[in-house]
Structure formats: C-alpha cells, structure tokens
Amino acid sequence: MANLPTDFAELEPFSEWILPSEYDRYGKRIASSMDELQAFYDAAFPRLEDGAEYLKSVSISGISDEDRNLLWLFSSLVTVSFPVEAWRQPRVPDSGATSIDVVVEPRP
Amino acid sequence: MAHFAKPVEGSWTEHFGLATDPVSYDDSITPEQYALEREAIFKKTWLNVGRVEQLPKPGSFFTKELDAAGTSVIVVRNSAGELRAYHNMCRHRGNKLVWNDYPRVESSGMCRQFTCKYHGWRYDLDGKLTFVQQEEEFFNLDRDRFGLVPVTIEEWQGFIFVTFNPKPQPLKDYLGRLGAGIEGYPFGMMTQKHTYRAEVASNWKLFIDAFMEFYHAPVLHAKQSVGEESRKLQGFGYEALAYDIDGPHAMVSSWGGMAPPKDLSMVKPIERVLRSGLFGMWEGPDVGELPAGLNPARSPAWGIDSFLFFPNFMLLVWKPGWYLTYHYWPTSYNTHIFETSLYFAPPQNAFERLQQELAVVTFKEYGLQDGNTLEATQMMLESGAITEFPLNDQEIALRHLHTTCREYVAEYTGSKAAAPTPISAAS
C-alpha cells in the first residue's frame, strides 16, 4: 500500500511520521530519542528540496491522499529540524513541563 | 553603542514622560491586587474576544470564558447579520447557557436559538426568551422581561471587542492613535489561522512583559540562531527602531533582517530550503501600501511591529505580510491562559502550507522559551526577597504597562473611597 507519491517511495519506512496534527508531530518528537530523530532527518532532509518543488505543483483544494501524506511527513521534518539543527535534544532547552498546545490548525 | 536614533530627550522612557526609577512588582503577586484589577481594568476596558471570521453567518456563535471579568459571554451573529454578545447565563435559575460536555470549556458552532440544558428555556439570536417549559406553572411570567442580558460589543478592523463598562468610550476612541494608525491593513485577507493555547503559572502581566521587550531575545533565544550568528546577535544586543505610547496602549517597532537573510549561512538548513522562518515566508503576499502607523521610523530594516492594546490584547504585524495576536486571560493572581493565533493569507499550494508550518512551529519554539522563564520569575517575585527592579529604556513598554495598571487601580480605589457605600475591594 503506497502512502506517498511514487517519487518519494524511499521515505515509506518513515510513514509513522505522517501525522496530520502538529500536536501529534510534536508529541512524537518529544517521545523520540535523538538517534531516532536524526535517522528521520537524515533520510528526509535530502529529499526536502525535491519535495518543496513537487508540493509547489499541488493545490490545497482537492489534494490527493498521497500528496497530503507527503505534506504531513515534511511537516514532521519541520518539527524535527529544531532538535537536530539547534537544540541537540528533543525538547526546547529548559522548557520543563511548559507546553503550548495547538487548538486550531488548517488541515487540507 | 547605539545603532538607532533615540528622541532628543536621550531616552524613549523620558520622551514619553515615564519615571526612570526602579519599579516594584507588587502588582503581580497578591490575590488582593488581582481582585482590584478585575474591577478596575477587566470590567472597565474593551476586551478583544475574537475576529469576525469566527462568525461567518447568521447563527454562528462562540463562547468566551472571561474569569478576569467574572463571567462567560456568548458572541453571536444574529439573523440580521449583526454582532451581539450576552452573558452566557440562563434567566431561569442561572445555568450556564451554552457549553458542551465541560462547562468551563469554550465552545463554538452554528445554531438558530439557544436552549438551556437544565429546563429547556429557549432564546433567539437577539436574546429574546421564546419558549418556557410549562409556562402556565409560572406566576404572570412576562417573557419580555427575561431575555438574555446583553454585553456591549463593537467591531474594529474585523476584531470583535466587548466591554462590561456601563458607560464605555466608543471602541475607536479607546484604541486611539495607535489603533487609527493601522486601520486599513488587510487583516481580513489573512484567514489561514493557527491557534495555540497554554496555561501559564504566572501573573498575566509577566508574559506581556516578555513579549513587549526584545532585550531578552539575543540571550534567551541564542540557540535558535546558528553559531556565529548567535554570538553576533548577543554582541549587538537589542535596540528597537521606535516606541510609541498613546494613553494605555503601547507599541514597539523592531528590525528583523531574516526575511530573506543577506547571508544564507546565517539561517538553519530547513529555513534555507523552505525560504521561511520566524519572520514568515521570505516572499510573502502583496499587502499593498502599509498604513502610516506601521514601521513608524520608516526603516528599511523594519521587520515587525508589536502593539499592546490595553489591557491584554497584543497584535503583531510582520513585514512579510502576516499577523498574529496574543491574549493573556488571567485566571488568578499567579496563573493565566495564554492564547495566540497566527494569521496568514490562504496558501496557494501545499508548499506554501509547509512554509507557514515552519513559521508557526518556529514561533512555538520561541514561545516555549519565553514561557518557561515565567514560572521561575513569578515564584521568586512572590518570595519578596527583592522588591525593586531596574528597567532599562528597551523595557519602556512594560514599565508603561505596570504604571497604567496601577493608575487604573488607583482611580478605581479612589472612586470607591469616595462612594457612599464602600465595598470591600479585596473580597
């Protein structure tokens, strides 16, 4: 069963990151180890430039399931980029129990 | 080293006639002061409760919990298409009228009438009582006398405000010069909305303090920038392009060269590929000519203007064509609910949706950093070990906020003291 557009089939092993809500993307990030985050980042980031080009041709209305999945997968990459590129840890440093939770988000 | 010009007085603080001595934070650490602020501030001023896009059609409604004003309101568009607000309370025996599952949780939706869950009384969108269960059991019940209790409501630039002041100033006058200066900005075209909420263990004013100064930014947010850039920013420190104060309201105009950056190595890899970041999409939508109140210094380095409309509504307009709001809803002297909504033009394609996601999530990472200092500050302020705090010129907006709150409270306690039947203010 294909979750993603064929050009991005190599990212299928990371389909658990296809999460339509920022709440779940962030939740999965802070429940993951740095090794897991790094593995996802290392697989997905090199495909982001192609992904960006591809998504430019995808209109929001009438988006297909595969294209939507790709959008959410790369949205997870965005979430994961902070620990990998900046924090070196899953949580924002010193954020302890602080949380800021999404209550409204547009989902095509 | 000054990078941007200051007024002739030598400081913004003196220019706007504020004192320069250390300030006390005893306005943020006691239940008594919060009780006074509820009466003196939250029941007197205009409170922004939402946007017109939340009420697209007749019958669209939402509820708003306003602990600070001691009530809950229903905001609705009536059948004539006009905005109305009511205390969210049934006239029969006082049940909260509109809620789902949990009475303290806000709700929204579409309806033709409001029906009380308790004994089934019904009210139309104009608040008129239209149905009473077993009406004949009552004693000469005059339905016209038992409509929903209205709350004063006005709209400005698509922002919906209510007030509990029995003699309110017109909203436009209340918002003053700072409000007038941004009229005409195309807020209404930015309908792609992301909302976040947090329960914060600090006085409501402390979070406004954190968002009305950027003195903290190069330090607290140091790790958001990549290595060398971060050191450079700390070396510069922070100076605003301009400040403005009008009545109880304030604004800070800030530079922000991140959209797009001159040197791509300054930003994180994900930002380079997505051409987006904290300041939004590097190539934002065309918003036309900016109203005169934005970028008042006319600086080419302009990035963002932050307005605080007293008491608790912040509006941030970003150079790349989007805006966000912050609201700080007190729930006690040392807790509040923080809400933020980010508004973008609807994305043209899935890539733009992804660019907006990066802006949103970057904002959240900053917010988590900003938020996590607050509980720590509140805790120590309450210790009372130190009672005076020096504020610098880049902290003028918070000095002004605390000064304004004290003035409102003083005016209220003054008028109470003069009143024939004194009411215990701290009750």
Ligand code: FES
């Ligand atoms: S309290 Fe609402 S119908 Fe009785």
Ligand SMILES: [Fe+2]
């Ligand atoms: Fe900050």
